[in-house]
Amino acid sequence: MEDSSAIPARDRARVELREIESLVRLLIQYFDLSASGRMPSEDVLQPDRIAQELIERQKVLRSIAGELVQHQNMNKLIEKVRASLQREEQKLVQLGGTLREAELRLQGPDMDHEARIAALEGAKKVNVKDIVELAAKIGSSYSAPPNWTPTEPLGNRLPPAPTEEMMRSGHLGKEKPATM
Structure with missing residues (x-):
């Protein structure tokens, strides 16, 4: 079966x-x-x-x-x-x-x-010392002196941001205001 x-x-x-x-x-x-x-x-x-x-x-x-x-x-x-x-x-x-x-x-x-x-x-090689020297030269115009507080005078340094006179004497200050 x-x-x-x-x-x-x-x-x-x-x-x-x-x-x-x-x-x-x-x-x-x-x-x-x-x-x-x-x-x-x-x-x-x-x-x-x-x-x-x-x-x-x-x-x-x-x-x-x-x-x-x-x-x-x-x-x-x-x-x-x-x-x-x-x-x-x-x-x-x-x-x-x-x-x-x-x-x-x-x-x-x-x-x-x-x-x-x-x-x-293929680019020109740059020396690191040159970059550091350049940074030291322009650093005073882009940052406040060490340990500076906003209430103290800057001495012979520029402020860390552009002053009002710098803004007015710049390219944008010479533009004519737009009229509406």
Whole structure:
């Protein structure tokens, strides 16, 4: 006998239904014989045996029906997962396009960056001491003297911000005021 799990549930259900149909026909025949009084005495217990067999077949059929319901539920779940996977695949395709676009954007500045590096390598080298000396020369006009407070006079130094006279004597001070 074959392993019943190897046979699809649908086919097993059909076999059980055929068996039940056959048993019901046989039971009806025995009822007809009994009603007409033509039933042999040795067959008197046959309807009980057939009824018990019908009950067993019904249990098997219910079990198969349960398997079919589980199978249908599993198929619904599989379809949901497939739909979800399809949505996620679409998102991945979009993300791949976005990443490719970003990669192309990033390649542009890399090339520009390489050109800048090449230009810097060919630039004139500057001594750090020269930079420090220049900073010391112009530092007095851009910052207050050390430990200076706004209430003290500056002495012979300029304030850390342009004075009103400096602003008026500058380029903006010479412009004509706009009329409205």
